[in-house]
Amino acid sequence: MILIALLIAIMLLISYNAPYRSTEAEVYVQGKAYMKIDLSKDATYNIANHMIVEVLDGKIRAQESDCPEKLCVKQGWISSPEVPIVCLPNKILIKIVGKLSDEAMDAMTR
Amino acid sequence: MRQRNPRNPLSSSTFLYTILALLAISILTWLFITNDKQEYYTKTDYLLGTYVTVRVSGDKTSPVLLANAAFKEIERIDEKYGNNKGIVEELNASKGKWIEIDQETAFLLKSAIEVSKNTGGAFDFTLYPIIKLWGFDDINNEKRVPKKTEIGKALLKVNYENVEISPDGNKVRLLNGAQIDLSGIAKGYAVDMAIMKIKSIDEKATGFIDAGGDIGIIGPKYGNRPWVIGIRHPRSESADKVIDYVYMYDGSIATSGDYERFFEVDGIRYHHIFDPATGYPANNGVISSTVIHKSAMLADAYATAAFVLGDSPGVTFFPRYGALAFLVREDLSTFKNKGFEVYLSK
Numbered sequence: 244m245i246l247i248a249l250l251i252a253i254m255l256l257i258s259y260n261a262p263y264r265s266t267e268a269e270v271y272v273q274g275k276a277y278m279k280i281d282l283s284k285d286a287t288y289n290i291a292n293h294m295i296v297e298v299l300d301g302k303i304r305a306q307e308s309d310c311p312e313k314l315c316v317k318q319g320w321i322s323s324p325e326v327p328i329v330c331l332p333n334k335i336l337i338k339i340v341g342k343l344s345d346e347a348m349d350a351m352t353r
Numbered sequence: 354m355r356q357r358n359p360r361n362p363l364s365s366s367t368f369l370y371t372i373l374a375l376l377a378i379s380i381l382t383w384l385f386i387t388n389d390k391q392e393y394y395t396k397t398d399y400l401l402g403t404y405v406t407v408r409v410s411g412d413k414t415s416p417v418l419l420a421n422a423a424f425k426e427i428e429r430i431d432e433k434y435g436n437n438k439g440i441v442e443e444l445n446a447s448k449g450k451w452i453e454i455d456q457e458t459a460f461l462l463k464s465a466i467e468v469s470k471n472t473g474g475a476f477d478f479t480l481y482p483i484i485k486l487w488g489f490d491d492i493n494n495e496k497r498v499p500k501k502t503e504i505g506k507a508l509l510k511v512n513y514e515n516v517e518i519s520p521d522g523n524k525v526r527l528l529n530g531a532q533i534d535l536s537g538i539a540k541g542y543a544v545d546m547a548i549m550k551i552k553s554i555d556e557k558a559t560g561f562i563d564a565g566g567d568i569g570i571i572g573p574k575y576g577n578r579p580w581v582i583g584i585r586h587p588r589s590e591s592a593d594k595v596i597d598y599v600y601m602y603d604g605s606i607a608t609s610g611d612y613e614r615f616f617e618v619d620g621i622r623y624h625h626i627f628d629p630a631t632g633y634p635a636n637n638g639v640i641s642s643t644v645i646h647k648s649a650m651l652a653d654a655y656a657t658a659a660f661v662l663g664d665s666p667g668v669t670f671f672p673r674y675g676a677l678a679f680l681v682r683e684d685l686s687t688f689k690n691k692g693f694e695v696y697l698s699k
Contacts, residue, residue: 274398302591311493312614318592325583326593329404332492336397336404349574350406351593352608352643353566353585 268303270296271336282339293333303337305330326351393560396420401431401540402492403565407547410575412557419558423547427564430546434461434539436490444525445481445532451524459522464650465538469513471674472658473667477629479515481532482507486632489614489625490534496616498623504632511629537657541607541650544569548649562649569605569649579699587612587641587681596641596681599696605649609660610641626660637663641681644671645696651676664688 266282272291280288280296282303288296294315295307302322305315308330315330321339325348328337394416395408405427407420433439440458454462465478481490486507488494499507515531518524527533544562548569551558559572561580574580579602583595587610599606611624611634628635642659646652655676659668664682671678672690680688 312496312616314614317612317615319589320591321593322591323593327404328592331399331402331404334399347581347598348583348595349408349580350561350563350568351566351583351585351595352568352606353592353610353613 266301266339268298268337268339271338273334277335280337290335290337291333294330294335296337303339304328305337308333323348325349326353392416394420396424398424400424400427401435401543401564402536403540405565406563407560408562409551409558409560409571411555412559414555414558416558416560419551419555422550422554423562426547426550427543430539430543433457434535434542436534436536441533441535444527447527449526449528449530451519451526453523454525456522459518459525461535461538461542462516462518462525463522464542465535465654466513466516466518468538468651468654468658468674471670472655472662474513474629475661475667476537476654476658477511477513478533478535478537479511479513479527479531480627480629481534482510482530483627483629483632484534484625485532487623487625487627496623498618508632511632538650538654540564541567541569541605541648541653544605544649564649567605567607567649567653568601570601570603573602582606584608584643584679585610585612585641588685596685597679597687597697599645600699601645601696604645604647605652606643606645607649607653607656608641608643609653609656611660612640626657628661635661635663637661637665638682639663639680640683643679645677645679645693646675 268280268282270277270280270290277291280298282298282301285299287306290296293309294305297304297306302320304320305328308315310330310332315328318328321328324339393408393410395406397404397406407423409416409419411419434441444452468476484490486499486503488496510530510532515528516533517526517528544564544567547562548571551571559576561571562569568582570580579600582599582601584597585608586594586596609626613625615622615624624634626635639660642656644652644656644659646655655671659678659680662668668678672692677690677693679693
């Protein structure tokens with residue numbers, strides 16, 4: 244009985260916890276973890292003096308970048324883990340973790 | 354009547370606990386076994402001038418080993434066929450002389466020529482002089498709108514028929530000052546070859562490889578479910594907005610869009626997909642084209658061709674070459690080849 248109760252408790256805990264897990268974005272510079280960004284807080288961040296990143300309503304975007312083509316800025320907002328913001332010249336990668344906003348999608352062709 | 358012995362191992366409460374314990378162990382074991390099989394390992398790296406992701410699960414091999422083997426193969430192809438290095442650099446500097454090539458290069462060039470022929474030249478891997486003129490050959494170069502005369506002069510060199518392969522397939526030469534750029538098909542080719550590599554190590558491996566939006570399926574998700582691929586919405590403030598979903602068990606998908614790389618002058622958008630007929634960014638009514646094909650290399654090449662052909666009858670012939678196209682027009686209406694719709698539902 245204790246075992247069953249324990250199992251049920253664990254399952255409840257997992258399912259209860261999931262939607263409330265805080266949403267974060269991980270930032271990598273040159274392939275190395277640089278910082279984590281809390282997406283529940285509207286703010287702007289400076290990434291390695293190359294990029295200004297803006298967080299608004301759980302979405303994140305590259306607001307400014309010193310790279311030549313500014314493809315990362317043109318990408319716009321992201322809010323799902325399947326599509327990262329990528330700046331190739333500066334090798335900056337911003338990836339959302341901790342939440343699968345759109346569980347249906349595995350990858351995106353673009 | 355026998356009195357129940359409380360020490361009897363078969364006493365009801367001990368029995369119940371034993372059963373429960375066994376049940377718990379078997380559930381945990383089962384979870385462990387199934388979890389192990391369903392474990393997907395994801396590895397990412399900057400290669401082929403883009404961001405490459407390999408997500409893989411092995412049947413009898415470690416997914417880490419499979420992903421590493423895939424990346425090794427992609428690196429090899431990136432080294433061999435990247436711009437400004439290897440055989441591409443050698444050919445572009447050859448001034449029309451015959452250059453010896455290996456079987457792999459011959460296969461790649463022949464594949465490129467075949468797509469060019471099949472699409473009436475809408476796909477052309479000799480556009481390099483035009484691409485260079487506009488500054489799209491290097492991410493760090495300044496982009497500019499060239500003069501009409503400059504474009505006219507560069508266009509004289511553009512024609513896939515200027516690439517001549519010797520009958521034995523061992524040599525190639527570029528006529529009339531032609532210069533090639535294999536980046537358009539090398540990316541997809543690397544995906545194809547990396548999948549082949551994984552399958553040669555573990556035939557029943559599953560997963561997918563995503564090279565900057567060129568996606569090749571290794572095998573169905575968990576062995577029996579389709580991978581859900583979103584097609585990017587071509588006009589959205591968000592990079593992750595989807596215009597439609599496709600469900601893929603195998604094969605490849607690639608997309609060309611005017612939103613990928615572009616610059617603006619006086620409010621006019623100049624993107625990176627050029628029309629070999631004009632030397633200007635293709636402007637034939639289509640803003641995004643997606644193609645499903647068995648091969649990622651051909652999916653990418655036909656997607657480029659579909660973008661250039663635009664809203665014309667040319668694309669209706671694609672299924673003949675194993676390519677299924679999904680086009681988005683300027684007004685966001687869509688065109689689909691017959692057969693594409695089977696990928697739009699699970």
